[in-house]
Amino acid sequence: MDSNPAFPSKFPVFITLPVQWGDQDAFGHVNNTVYFRWFESSRIAYFERIGLSAMMTTAKVGPILASITCDYRRQILYPESVIIGAKVTRIGRTSIKMEHELFTQSNQALAAEGKSTIVVFDYSTNRPHPIPDPIRRAIEALEGERL
Amino acid sequence: MDSNPAFPSKFPVFITLPVQWGDQDAFGHVNNTVYFRWFESSRIAYFERIGLSAMMTTAKVGPILASITCDYRRQILYPESVIIGAKVTRIGRTSIKMEHELFTQSNQALAAEGKSTIVVFDYSTNRPHPIPDPIRRAIEALEGERL
Amino acid sequence: MDSNPAFPSKFPVFITLPVQWGDQDAFGHVNNTVYFRWFESSRIAYFERIGLSAMMTTAKVGPILASITCDYRRQILYPESVIIGAKVTRIGRTSIKMEHELFTQSNQALAAEGKSTIVVFDYSTNRPHPIPDPIRRAIEALEGERL
Amino acid sequence: MDSNPAFPSKFPVFITLPVQWGDQDAFGHVNNTVYFRWFESSRIAYFERIGLSAMMTTAKVGPILASITCDYRRQILYPESVIIGAKVTRIGRTSIKMEHELFTQSNQALAAEGKSTIVVFDYSTNRPHPIPDPIRRAIEALEGERL
Numbered sequence: 360m361d362s363n364p365a366f367p368s369k370f371p372v373f374i375t376l377p378v379q380w381g382d383q384d385a386f387g388h389v390n391n392t393v394y395f396r397w398f399e400s401s402r403i404a405y406f407e408r409i410g411l412s413a414m415m416t417t418a419k420v421g422p423i424l425a426s427i428t429c430d431y432r433r434q435i436l437y438p439e440s441v442i443i444g445a446k447v448t449r450i451g452r453t454s455i456k457m458e459h460e461l462f463t464q465s466n467q468a469l470a471a472e473g474k475s476t477i478v479v480f481d482y483s484t485n486r487p488h489p490i491p492d493p494i495r496r497a498i499e500a501l502e503g504e505r506l
Numbered sequence: 507m508d509s510n511p512a513f514p515s516k517f518p519v520f521i522t523l524p525v526q527w528g529d530q531d532a533f534g535h536v537n538n539t540v541y542f543r544w545f546e547s548s549r550i551a552y553f554e555r556i557g558l559s560a561m562m563t564t565a566k567v568g569p570i571l572a573s574i575t576c577d578y579r580r581q582i583l584y585p586e587s588v589i590i591g592a593k594v595t596r597i598g599r600t601s602i603k604m605e606h607e608l609f610t611q612s613n614q615a616l617a618a619e620g621k622s623t624i625v626v627f628d629y630s631t632n633r634p635h636p637i638p639d640p641i642r643r644a645i646e647a648l649e650g651e652r653l
Numbered sequence: 654m655d656s657n658p659a660f661p662s663k664f665p666v667f668i669t670l671p672v673q674w675g676d677q678d679a680f681g682h683v684n685n686t687v688y689f690r691w692f693e694s695s696r697i698a699y700f701e702r703i704g705l706s707a708m709m710t711t712a713k714v715g716p717i718l719a720s721i722t723c724d725y726r727r728q729i730l731y732p733e734s735v736i737i738g739a740k741v742t743r744i745g746r747t748s749i750k751m752e753h754e755l756f757t758q759s760n761q762a763l764a765a766e767g768k769s770t771i772v773v774f775d776y777s778t779n780r781p782h783p784i785p786d787p788i789r790r791a792i793e794a795l796e797g798e799r800l
Numbered sequence: 801m802d803s804n805p806a807f808p809s810k811f812p813v814f815i816t817l818p819v820q821w822g823d824q825d826a827f828g829h830v831n832n833t834v835y836f837r838w839f840e841s842s843r844i845a846y847f848e849r850i851g852l853s854a855m856m857t858t859a860k861v862g863p864i865l866a867s868i869t870c871d872y873r874r875q876i877l878y879p880e881s882v883i884i885g886a887k888v889t890r891i892g893r894t895s896i897k898m899e900h901e902l903f904t905q906s907n908q909a910l911a912a913e914g915k916s917t918i919v920v921f922d923y924s925t926n927r928p929h930p931i932p933d934p935i936r937r938a939i940e941a942l943e944g945e946r947l
Contacts, residue, residue: 380844381686392546393539400821537822547673718832
């Protein structure tokens with residue numbers, strides 16, 4: 360999960376992933392569910408950058424997805440690679456809002472956009488957990504602005 | 507993919523599916539992408555009822571997903587079965603809007619809700635296709651109202 | 654994950670699962686990887702019956718797959734349901750051998766066969782764990798023979 | 801799906817793929833079914849090299865998997881990348897035998913091995929199809945030996 364310095368983007372985190380042949384469905388294009396796997400991979404890459412993934416191991420506090428959307432702009436066909444960007448647009452008390460864009464590498468065309476709301480969640484008590492200050496500061500440092 | 511007559515629902519089409527152990531991710535609950543597979547299965551069940559699946563075979567005209575959302579209300583754990591309802595709420599010239607609700611069978615609790623926009627698509631020309639009148643009438647018959 | 658009393662079988666455990674439309678790949682038949690998800694689901698159903706799944710929660714001792722095979726006998730097309738049988742054929746010191754058969758419900762035809770070797774594994778120490786006597790006895794009771 | 805010139809291998813075709821977080825299951829390691837998706841991706845990469853993928857488009861003649869095995873040597877944890885090699889070891893009248901090895905990139909350790917039998921299949925008549933001479937010669941050229 361490498362970065363692509365040529366990607367023209369407002370996204371502080373992005374990853375590049377190959378389309379696998381088996382990502383296609385019976386209509387011969389990448390299945391709609393695969394985009395959410397890709398969004399997830401970019402989200403996890405973002406969480407690693409801000410220290411949120413580490414908290415899951417140490418304190419059973421981690422992200423849980425509250426909602427997500429995807430607008431499909433173009434069909435994606437194998438073979439192809441996709442570049443997925445992730446950025447945080449808002450930090451609440453226990454949740455953050457994130458936006459995604461997904462480009463096909465062959466032609467740098469926008470293939471999908473998504474938005475998600477992620478809650479910081481205590482998996483021991485099964486309740487939302489206030490976003491720790493170091494996480495909040497790490498997000499703002501990554502985004503280059505107060506959120 | 508059976509129906510469940512006990513399901514308290516406004517949905518003309520619904521299906522029941524078992525959660526598979528492998529639907530869970532490293533957080534020990536059903537992964538967020540699986541909900542979209544389930545929505546898809548209910549969507550396809552709906553399309554079979556209105557004759558849209560058959561058109562794909564005969565005329566290369568079939569559904570393509572333009573956008574979809576999911577609001578996650580509860581974690582789903584294995585073992586469980588889920589009941590997924592699908593209903594059409596609007597018919598446009600080339601697209602339809604659909605809503606989904608997803609219940610866990612063990613406690614009849616709402617676990618997720620979704621909305622999607624589906625375009626009727628000519629896979630030979632790669633362009634939207636006007637919704638044929640028989641499809642429109644079949645939807646309205648199923649929903650019991652003009653849309 | 655219900656049982657099917659009509660299934661003509663030597664298998665003490667079997668499950669019935671619906672094929673989902675999205676289980677198909679670009680060749681228009683169920684993708685080869687899906688059969689392994691189905692074998693897994695039947696394996697887990699077997700482990701629940703003998704108390705091995707419960708040990709994972711209480712003692713971090715659980716199954717780990719050492720090897721598996723699948724012989725594909727027929728293509729499977731949506732819509733369909735499949736019946737997957739699981740039986741243990743040998744119990745070693747730390748491992749068991751299991752066999753699977755997979756039938757399509759529409760015509761009761763054999764669609765695939767598989768064999769697997771599962772190691773009982775201590776996930777804390779990352780080492781094989783001797784099969785506890787209660788597990789061994791539960792398997793023999795289920796199979797109706799010494800193994 | 802790039803190549804890795806550092807891979808110490810007897811395999812004429814290999815691909816490198818990132819492990820996605822969602823490839824993990826509830827045991828916190830890559831799920832057993834994902835290895836078959838990876839084998840498939842390496843198989844398709846091989847078929848592209850010998851012209852077999854192109855025949856599917858032009859003549860509805862393509863590969864169908866008859867059997868496959870996987871021996872799991874090590875658990876794979878996220879984050880990681882895997883290198884998957886594919887080589888043909890035998891060419892029959894209508895089938896070929898293929899072998900796979902799967903290495904983790906972080907430590908160049910063997911994580912899994914697999915063998916498969918693939919039939920060249922006429923998807924119009926649903927029958928095996930004799931392997932065309934150009935395909936046979938392309939395999940032998942790639943492997944550097946008569947098979």
